[in-house]
Amino acid sequence: MASMARAEALNDSEKSDFWEQGYLSFRGLLAPEAPAIRARMDLMMKDAPAATADWNAVDAGGASFVLAVDDKGQTIPGRILKVQAAALASSAVLEVFRSPAVVAKVKELYSFLGHDVPEHVDVFGTKFFPMWPGGVSVDWHQDCHYFGTASSRIISCGVYLEETDEENGCLQVVPGSHTSDFEHKPGSGLHAQGEWVTPDTSATVVDIVVPAGSVVLFNSRLLHAARQNKHAARTRYSLFGHFVPSELDFSWRGTDFSHGKYLDRHQIY
Ligand SMILES: O=C(O)CCC(=O)C(=O)O
Numbered sequence: 001m002a003s004m005a006r007a008e009a010l011n012d013s014e015k016s017d018f019w020e021q022g023y024l025s026f027r028g029l030l031a032p033e034a035p036a037i038r039a040r041m042d043l044m045m046k047d048a049p050a051a052t053a054d055w056n057a058v059d060a061g062g063a064s065f066v067l068a069v070d071d072k073g074q075t076i077p078g079r080i081l082k083v084q085a086a087a088l089a090s091s092a093v094l095e096v097f098r099s100p101a102v103v104a105k106v107k108e109l110y111s112f113l114g115h116d117v118p119e120h121v122d123v124f125g126t127k128f129f130p131m132w133p134g135g136v137s138v139d140w141h142q143d144c145h146y147f148g149t150a151s152s153r154i155i156s157c158g159v160y161l162e163e164t165d166e167e168n169g170c171l172q173v174v175p176g177s178h179t180s181d182f183e184h185k186p187g188s189g190l191h192a193q194g195e196w197v198t199p200d201t202s203a204t205v206v207d208i209v210v211p212a213g214s215v216v217l218f219n220s221r222l223l224h225a226a227r228q229n230k231h232a233a234r235t236r237y238s239l240f241g242h243f244v245p246s247e248l249d250f251s252w253r254g255t256d257f258s259h260g261k262y263l264d265r266h267q268i269y
């Protein structure tokens with residue numbers, strides 16, 4: 001998989017790789033900014049309002065601090081799984097998704113869509129995962145399952161603010177899986193907070209091992225998961241958001257995610 005320095009443009013084969021394999025990893029794209037972003041995430045966590053146990057608290061009128069569960073699926077008081085709508089809790093989040101280095105890559109990927117190139121693009125569904133030692137973020141899923149659209153024009157974005165490897169819970173992907181739909185079922189135990197896919201045992205799984213400040217862009221239909229953080233001391237801070245053409249409307253289980261309606265949807269360009 002291609003990795004590129006900050007200022008380089010994507011060439012056509014990299015763009016086609018993204019649309020064929022379903023993902024691209026930009027190692028260290030935001031490396032200089034990563035320490036300051038981590039510090040602002042710490043500040044956000046310090047100012048945390050009352051937390052919720054609802055993993056799908058996507059429309060609470062502000063950010064939702066969602067509690068983690070143990071291996072029996074029981075809520076752990078005081079332990080945060082994720083901050084949903086994190087952009088509504090810290091301005092650092094939108095600064096990341098609006099940063100010139102990230103926007104340039106997103107624009108270049110959209111420019112490969114032929115007649116479907118969007119004029120305006122938003123980011124929505126922003127999240128922060130601290131991934132404490134022993135913790136998890138997600139099991140196997142397609143992001144679009146949670147959006148209520150199978151559009152292939154949503155580009156998911158993971159920003160790994162710390163060095164991330166097999167030990168502290170790296171991202172895993174199944175290359176090329178973004179052209180199929182998979183059945184999602186309610187999870188249990190450590191993964192009780194979501195609906196997940198059981199991948200075919202023959203599926204090729206790739207670990208995305210990256211240095212701090214790396215940005216991964218992937219098709220929102222790509223099948224992906226994150227390993228459990230098995231390290232005794234390291235965290236795995238990361239931010240997520242989904243780039244979407246401004247005119248693309250969709251809703252899921254009573255939440256309308258459309259531009260101008262959904263609070264955690266923000267124009268990028
Ligand atoms: O934690 C990760 O590495 C992936 C998170 C993710 O896939 C999501 O939030 O949809």
Ligand SMILES: [Fe+2]
Nearest residue numbers: 138142143224
């Ligand atoms: Fe995801």
